[in-house]
Amino acid sequence: MLELRGISYYAETRNETVRILDDINIKFEDRKLYVITGPNGGGKSSLARIIMGINRPTAGRLSLDGEDITDLDITSRARLGIGYAFQNPPRFKGINVKQLLDISVQSEQVGQTDKKACDTCALLNNVGLCASEYLHRDADTSLSGGEMKRIEIASILSRNLKFAVFDEPEAGIDLWSFAKLAETFENMHRTRNTTIVIISHQERILELADEVIVISGGKIEEVTTKQKILAEITHTSDCSCGTDCGKGVGMNA
């Protein structure tokens, strides 16, 4: 179980302190799938980066299975089984897709080289990429945003994690691949012991959730069920015209 207690995060700008997260308390139960949703700028990505250890909270503590991890760095948290799929994954000159995936697989399957090669292909297939086409391509600017994003997701799927956070996995991915991706998450949830957190605005992803957490203005607005969130969306379905109604344009912009 990963627990956040009283997590606040303030960012310093030139002449003011901006409150990004304010007293967040959540317990993520083992093997559950959570979807975090809410308006942009609400603090969702900051929360994910605090869990990974990229940003340090201004106040509050984090623990994983009862062990306080607040002061652990990124590497130590990764080695404890926490993973984070970036919203905007960085690109690497001279490092190809296979090498990148090998780095993430390495810590998990030492000595199983044959299995590894085969797994890497399956991984790429799971995110809708043809392995033979991509394994030897550099993970640099020659790949499109959507391609890079899928490789990023594959790098997280490759690890046997206790806790995985996916930051807007749908961004930049076409509808066709998206259906496949949703299936992949569903499969991951069914077959693995990983606690999964997906930051998303997509109905198809919300449908996978055991619990939905709405974060807005740096606070948890509500912890609810997918049924309730989806019902709210259906209630206001007459606004599919694209006006800013708080669930369509406002949520996806």
Place this chain on the structure above:
Amino acid sequence: MLNDIDMELLEKIAGMHEIPQGAYNIRKNGEKSGRNTTANIDIITKEDKPGINVVIKPNTKGESVHIPVLLTVEGLTDIVYNTFEVGEGSDILIVAGCGIHNPGSSTARHDGIHEFYVRKGARMKYVEKHYGEGKGTGEKILNPKTIVEIEEGGIAELELVQIKGVDRTKRDTEIRLAKNARLIVTERLLTYKDQEAESAISVELAGEGSTARIISRSVAQDTSKQVFNFNITGLNRCRGHIQCDSIIMHEAKVYSMPQISALHSDAQLIHEAAIGKIESEQLIKLMSLGLSEKEAEETILKGFLK
């Protein structure tokens, strides 16, 4: 005879684990130490100055020439003039390189002047690696000069690599291309401590339809200094592209000066130059996959200099 130090140097500069197949000429401490010629590749010692002539017969395909230079004593300045004649229609790999093992406190220096004639329709891949080692305080200096003439339809691919080890280097490369000739230069450089490296590449796109691409990637660490002066001149309908990319670390200094000169209205020339630190998101990404910060940094640099 070649000893263990020699073999280690050979491996670093030429990827040679044993005496190579095909033609080779090993020069050690200013003297010939081994040579082999083949039916298609002849190596002849110059009579008027130190150095060799390598003559590759027309239409020689799939053969290679290795010409490593070893310096394992201090206080020696070795100068060579090597000329390569790459015959019409041939397809050849030339591996040169200089390894210095300086055991003492005075300078060991190698200045090489390489001249290449890539004849009509020939294809040459030239790999040059520099490596220096030795526990002594003596400086290891390498100043290579490379001149390449590419005739009509010829292709030259130059791979210039220098990773650590060499204290001072001034590399000067001049290349001239005739009609429909093609050139690709890839340069990889890593300096550390107080090393200094200067690289000047000057390309003349003289012939119609000629193309040139220079891709330079470097890493400057500690208090080292790097200076790049790249110039492509278009004298005809041609295409040229310079890409310089440097990662700067610690208190290093990097000067990058790409220059393009069009002397013809159908010359299409591009230059790009970038100097910056390792992106923090790259480090964070690799650390979040379980690498330590140091491992992440090494992985990024190794890929960058691949």
